[in-house]
Amino acid sequence: MVTIENKRGLKYFLFGSLYFSEGLMIAITTVATSLYLREQAISIPLTTLIIGIVNIPWMLKFVWGPVIDYFIRFGRKTFIILGGMLSVSCMFLVSFVDPSVSLLPFTALLFLSHVGIGFIDVSTDAWAIDVSTEKDRGKINGSMFAGQYGAWAIGAALFPFIGSQYEYQTVYLLNALMILLILLFPFIVTETSKYNLKQKIASLVLTEFKKKTVLLVAVFSPLVFMNEGIMSFLMPIYMRDGLGLGDVQIGFIAMILPVFLAVGSLVGGAVTDKIGRKSTLYVFIGLNIVCTASLIVADSWWKLSVIYGTIGFLMGGHSTASCALFMDVTNPRIGATQYGIFTGIANVGLNGGGMVTGSLVVALGFARTFLYAAWVFGPALLVLYFIQIKKQKEMDKTQTSI
Template sequence: MPSNTTRKLLFTCLYFSEGAPIGFIWLAMPTRLRAREVPIEQITWLTAMLVLPWTLKFLWAPLIDLLRSRSWTLRHWIVTAQTMMGLTLLPLLWIDPLEQLGWIAATLLVHAVSAATQDVAIDAYCIATTTLGERGQFNGWMQTGMLAGRAIMGGGALILSTYVGDGFVTVMLIVLTTFSMSLVITLPQQVLVSTDGDRSFRLREIGQSIKTMLSRRNTWLGLLFGGVGGAAFKSLEVFYGPFLIDRGVSQDTIGWFSMIPMIGMMIVGSLLGGWLTDRGGVKKTVGGALVLLSTSVVALGLADQFSGLQAETYAFPILSIAALGIGIFTASSYALFMDLTEPKIAATQFSTFMGSTNGCESWSSYASGLIIAATGYSAAMYSMAAVSLVMVPVLFLLDTRKSEQVA
């Protein structure tokens, strides 16, 4: 069995490979497009569309639970999906996002389907190899990997492209997206969930587990919270780059801020969130983080509307505080959803919860784009923060009291 440290390294690297293309597609590309005067509503439309596979991944997640055996494991799913992720990024070497936005959208949509499939398999593998008392820490390290990848290929890509060109940045993106499959292949396999037996029996067993899942109040409250609770920061992560561009901040400055202070505070928040979750209670940690980041988003809107200062003066400190809240919220809420998940259908149930959070990103990004185009950035910030805060009482209706299970 791999050691605790080895497992943390594996999942940190896997999430790093997820974070690299997310940083590029959801930060670097929108910022570049806005710098080239692409309308903000087109940028948020593209992002909202690319989030859809992450929202709908629960539709094919049962296949990952069902089509598993000793000859085709979760690790095979991860390697196959990661290979497709790399292949679908290759066209970025010759497609101009500005001139051929439709083609780039189609290519990245296939990439998003592959990435969402990999995410389902990684999360199921994590649930199968961890216990309740350590999932906060694991999610903290996984988010650290995710955020490091986002930093390098989000803000880092904006900086590097100035010196080495877009082509080199794209090659680097492909390498960082696919390197972690080598760890999946070489590390000893840990099988804690039985994958043998009659396929029809397993299909009935999974079907019964899904039926039970859908009958529980926890499931529907969790989906409601996931689909609405993160609106404040999910939308902020998409439009803060274009927002800073519109306030006169240079692309390089945005890149440095995103790569170091912003992502750095998210990493601190993720590790802190994991620690607080395992020691102070998951619901208290999630709720406190949600209040912190929503308040920060409101403060950013107020400062932008009334301060009259240069954007760097007010936006960078407030965004850094929001980033701390985002890190705490992400690590603790993922641990919350893992605790609510039945290991036998881990791929299906956890991906359903995560699909709701990605659905939140999709609708909140699109809605924010429409609000920004109509009335400005501040109105979008106030609206999304209010929606998030309404979900705090829902969080405390969830029942997280369950006996510890080893899958």
């Protein structure tokens, strides 16, 4: 067995690899499934709606979190394995379903596969909170997001190519196999549980969310991720229907975003540990507003590639800083629940923004939708201004006294 308590490299590898499985699911949903459904003549609004529905489990982290915290004596790793097996099983089954004939079963299986990944995500986050400190949370989040976005990049390039050459059913089988292989590493890692008793989750959560800072962070979380949701859902459709690109070309251009997201995550993680959460967020979000708005001039593949890559870098930076902020204000005793609430609400913004993207495009057109995606950062910056961040020692003292 392998221990990670005092080994930073193994920490980064473990959490990065688990988030890699999440990135594969993002690529499957936002790129492969989007193209697959459009290939089957499913309308743009219905396509984005289905993608939004199968992503709903990401918004239900407040459900998975209490389950994991309540059974904390079994550790975080147990739920990673169980969630992973659920996801692998559903990915395998969905490869045999034709969405043009059986759209509901297709959607249901994808939904359940995301439930499994949701358990992996919440358990991984809680485990990371257990073994991290304020000094390395930015870097740990950077490694996690780098893994997620790296997988997204690989999937964005690989899945459309495989789908166009060997049919998209093969893509779902391949994804199941890759997630199964990722699950092998947690098996050999020793988890040291700090809490061995059942906890009164509800009372602890209520106490935490009576704090002004915690409430403001909860409001901030969906606002800061809404832009990412719109971009993730919108760009594959824009490349196909706006620029008239083919699936393989779309895949390679779509790969640009997660590649730069991964780089931005690593840079953002290091920067936020150095200069603080709010300063990092102001810089990365401010620049992203400008770049997102500039998509209105992206009328060719090369212009889109340049702007898209820059957006990815900035998005990775502020996503990492945001999640480090979530961890900073999370009580480790209810790490899965409280952090799950923050990220679950964040996914409401991300997924909610994505779900309405198709309707926005139909109503406003692509250019105005890009401008709207830039505008949504405004409320996020306003809320961020009022968030007061305590020092680690002060927070630890407060959480210990609860």
